[in-house]
Amino acid sequence: MRIAGQVSLDDIPNICPLLSRAVNPQYGEKGTRVVDVAGVRFGGERAVVIGGPCAVESHAQTVGLAHAVKRAGADMLRGGAYKPRTSPHDFQGSGLEGLCILSIARGETGLPIVTEVMDPRMVGEVARVADMLQVGSRNMHNYSLLAEVGRAGKPILLKRGMSASLCEWLGAAEYIAKQGNLNIVLCERGIRGFPSGEYSRYVLDLNVIPAAQMLTFLPIVVDPSHATGVSAMVEPASRAALEMGSHGLLIEVADFSYGEPKCDGLQAIDAATLARIVAFAGARGRPVQEHAQVT
Numbered sequence: 209m210r211i212a213g214q215v216s217l218d219d220i221p222n223i224c225p226l227l228s229r230a231v232n233p234q235y236g237e238k239g240t241r242v243v244d245v246a247g248v249r250f251g252g253e254r255a256v257v258i259g260g261p262c263a264v265e266s267h268a269q270t271v272g273l274a275h276a277v278k279r280a281g282a283d284m285l286r287g288g289a290y291k292p293r294t295s296p297h298d299f300q301g302s303g304l305e306g307l308c309i310l311s312i313a314r315g316e317t318g319l320p321i322v323t324e325v326m327d328p329r330m331v332g333e334v335a336r337v338a339d340m341l342q343v344g345s346r347n348m349h350n351y352s353l354l355a356e357v358g359r360a361g362k363p364i365l366l367k368r369g370m371s372a373s374l375c376e377w378l379g380a381a382e383y384i385a386k387q388g389n390l391n392i393v394l395c396e397r398g399i400r401g402f403p404s405g406e407y408s409r410y411v412l413d414l415n416v417i418p419a420a421q422m423l424t425f426l427p428i429v430v431d432p433s434h435a436t437g438v439s440a441m442v443e444p445a446s447r448a449a450l451e452m453g454s455h456g457l458l459i460e461v462a463d464f465s466y467g468e469p470k471c472d473g474l475q476a477i478d479a480a481t482l483a484r485i486v487a488f489a490g491a492r493g494r495p496v497q498e499h500a501q502v503t
């Protein structure tokens with residue numbers, strides 16, 4: 209039976225002619241497009257580790273954490289100035305002031321910044337500060353935002369929608385690519401499944417890493433923080449993600465001496481744990497033949 213609107217992975221070459229491995233033979237069976245973010249190479253010779261707070265809350269908190277993330281050996285700083293919250297009455301991020309703080313953190317540490325943009329009208333403003341624009345899980349289906357970030361001239365971190373199929377996720381990436389921007393890094397952040405919320409926040413779908421790598425040449429990273437929602441699970445989940453071939457990790461870090469985080473404190477790790485994850489990511493390395501790089 210044929211059903212209207214039904215697609216399968218066999219349709220990826222048609223849905224994603226710009227990003228499909230099958231349609232772009234220059235990448236071969238295993239080649240990865242290297243996405244360079246201010247000198248940090250996603251899909252390059254080693255896994256990239258991004259650390260930082262869930263939200264930019266204050267100058268002291270974010271700049272302090274940026275220094276800690278740098279000392280831990282991570283490659284980039286994360287932190288949301290604009291936060292998509294379940295309740296509109298909750299803290300929504302510190303907005304333009306948050307962007308200023310991120311820019312100071314970058315100036316002091318030299319760490320490139322990835323931060324979320326939620327509104328197509330704010331893309332220019334956020335892109336002035338960010339080295340990489342994050343499209344969050346809730347906005348993966350926001351096609352006008354995808355087109356707008358595609359025109360911004362910055363690399364994009366595209367999170368998987370929490371209920372998105374791989375077809376839908378790659379289709380969303382194709383919206384960005386259609387604007388002429390192929391500098392896209394996919395980010396698996398956990399999906400909704402029957403046990404989500406019982407012992408972890410979402411279900412970390414590690415199987416999608418090799419599956420995505422078969423279908424596209426884009427690099428893929430994992431966010432073990434939102435996937436698990438439990439700080440004690442973040443380190444083992446990070447190791448598992450790297451073993452499954454993830455090109456990097458996006459991890460929330462907190463220091464409670466700046467006060468309890470306004471969001472996601474329960475899943476944040478400390479800088480010492482981040483340093484262990486960085487060491488594991490670096491020591492582990494990845495076989496170069498299997499991940500031949502194409503720039």
Ligand code: PEP
Pocket residue numbers: 262288292324343344345346367397431434
């Ligand atoms: C985040 O990384 O700050 C975030 C909100 O994650 P997600 O969009 O995956 O929920």
Ligand code: MN
Pocket residue numbers: 262263434460471472
């Ligand atoms: Mn968070």
